[in-house]
Amino acid sequence: MQNVETISLFMTRDHVSGDNELEETLKEVKRRDWERAWNKAKIASARIKTHIFLEEEVLFPYLKGPDLDNWISELMMQHVAIWNLLDNILRLVEERDNETEVKLILLMQLLKAHNSIEEHSIYRELDKELAWNPNILFELRDSILPAGWKPKYM
Ligand SMILES: [Fe+2]
Ligand SMILES: [Fe+2]
Secondary structure: OOOOOOHHHHHHHHHHHHHHHHHHHHHHHHOOOHHHHHHHHHHHHHHHHHHHHHHHHHHHHHOOOHHHHHHHHHHHHHHHHHHHHHHHHHHHHHOOOOOHHHHHHHHHHHHHHHHHHHHHHHHHHHHHHOOOOOHHHHHHHHOOOOOOOOOOOO
8 A cells, every 4th residue: 555645646636726726717707706817817827837837847857758758749839828828818817808718718628638648648657757756746846936937839
């Protein structure tokens, strides 16, 4: 029996938290409570952007190999789309634009596919690759998004 924290568990939990925060944002948008929607959207955006930063700067560099490289390029291109949608949504919420709803649903669909690839293959590889380095979990927990950082393919 193992009862230890892993990269998979940590990162998957973060996916779930992001999904929940976007759901809450959508709920407020549907109610046209723009004030609350803005607060929720800010929280979701900060979490998801930090998550992307951790993947690109801390985790993905540990994975090498022709198959993995293709997957990782694909995921990093998706990060650009996710990042742009987050900025787009924040602007739409600020402008109290009814298009926010459609964009939020689009982002949630994109994340569903993206997160599923990571959870089913990439994170498992990382668990194997980084079993020797438990400090990586502290790094994931304590890292903050540096001001001005952008996804590498942006
Ligand atoms: Fe990702
Ligand atoms: Fe992820």
